[in-house]
Amino acid sequence: MLNIYRQYTMSISINNLTFSYSKSPDDLVLNIQHWQLHEQENLFIHGPSGCGKTTFLNLISGLLTTSNDSIKVLQRSMNEMKGSEIDSFRAKNIGYIFQTFNLIPYLSPIENIKIACQFSKNNVSQSSIKQMLSDLHLEAKTWHKATHFLSMGQKQRVAIARALINQPKLIIADEPTSSLDEKNRDIFMSLLMEQTEKLNCALLLVSHDTSLSQYFSRVESFNDINTAGSL
């Protein structure tokens, strides 16, 4: 019964979304008729850079807003919430991973994770942070070092920990492997998949690297979703 219910629960649902940075309707960056991401679903969206992927993700995370009711994240309409509500909603429910600059460089991994917990008002113990870091194959000697001393591979793994510590229902990853070499990319992807599965959260990964498709059950091209620009 529960499973059937879940089938119909959406992580993200978008209806008739149009978005443009300028006032002119000809400069549409996004035009999405109907699109959704199910709960606990893993989705890979590929597309070349500059096609509006990041704008799309910023709208989902509430950093950008639209004037209409076109985006629902975890059943909440994004333009119904006030600014501060969106901030705390994002802190609690969305884990975000970028290509680079996922961490405050002068803070240690543990401090970076603690900041994320502060905004979600989650009381996460030091030991569970450490547990998470060791689950992500980060050695104890890196835990208290400023993160700019870490390697790119280590940084991205700390980013996973940072994104997952609040047990969000949705993980958004924007080109998370593009700064990694092949070996680190594979480690990163398998750890990310393993952790999201453990948490039962939805994963939305956007990248130009189509080789990542192998990890996902659902794969889409961004140009199929967004019809803006394809005249």
Add this chain to the structure above:
Amino acid sequence: MILTLASKSLLNRKGSVLLTIIAISVSLFVLLAVDHLRQQTKQGFASTISGTDLVVGSRTSSINLLLYSIFHIGTPTANLSWKAYQNFNSHPQIAWTIPISLGDSHKGYRVMGTNDDFFLHYNFGNKHPLSFSAGDKFNDTFDVVLGSEVAQQLNYKINDPIVLSHGLVSTSFSNHDQYPFKIIGILNSTGTPVDQTLYVTLKGIEAIHKNWQNGKKQNEDLTPKNITAFMLGLTSRMATFDVQRDINQYAQEPLTAILPGVALSELWHIMGSVEQVLKLISYLVILASLLGLSAMLVASINERRQEIHLLRIIGAPPSYIFLIIELEAILIALIGTGLSLLALTSALIAFQSTLTAEFGLHLSANLFSMNNLLILGLVQIAAIIAAAIPAAMAYRSAQHSIKH
């Protein structure tokens, strides 16, 4: 956590932050030093003379008379005759007088010729009489009593012989070598120019000068012909203006009698505009350093767009970003304030003896006055206001934190 973030962020930008902190502490140092100096000088001047009703010298301006007779600053214009002094010494409304005869020195310290009445009637601070830490008053023509500072700096003891010089240079060619004086007493510290002065008898002064000019002569009348000035105390305060008029209208020679308190306030009145200018300058220096703080933070925000974006992504509201910048400004201002207090206190301690010896300024190293606390508090508020511009910029950047 926000404090960790702000302080580690500052540590991460050590170079520019350190320079800003130094700029703020230097400007505060100037402000506090000027203000401290002003307050302490005023207090020092005011406490130098107390209980003296009038100071009398030859006709001159009241400030000039006050400065050379009491503070030993500048040189007297003319002397007054012994006859005039004797005349007023026996004035029925005058209770006591202290003759002052200046012009000689010893190793850069002023020598003042006077008599035992000085030790009896001269008061400083809140009507404190002078007291001896060793020895006693004059006993003989060539006795000398030292101010505490003189004895300490030159390492003199009772019964040591010393030689006076003509004029006020420590390497004077015209030493009164034939007439060594003997140290008979050393005064306790007063925190006034008394500490930097040597006291000899009027006869002693007369003796060395007569013989300086005429070669050795013995058994001569050593009553002085002139003195520089004299202080006096009245039998009744009510008589002040009567006696002052009597002196100012003395027919035999032109004299000036001044009320030390009145002359001092005239002096402060003149100094007032200088004080205001100094104050204005030090406030402008503070303003400049706070603008520097603001500029440094503005520059940092451009470097930190990614950081701000990241904080927004993990759920920081724009107000949090505003707060971080303000907190950084407050931390810088507080550290700058602490440093300036530390630097000024150590400078005061380090240069205390030099300032006392050179300028007769006794400066307390204690900076924690109500006035200073108020100034420091205002500077913190000013720092918060100065940081409002960069903080608002960061706030806006946080609101429109979009990466393309």
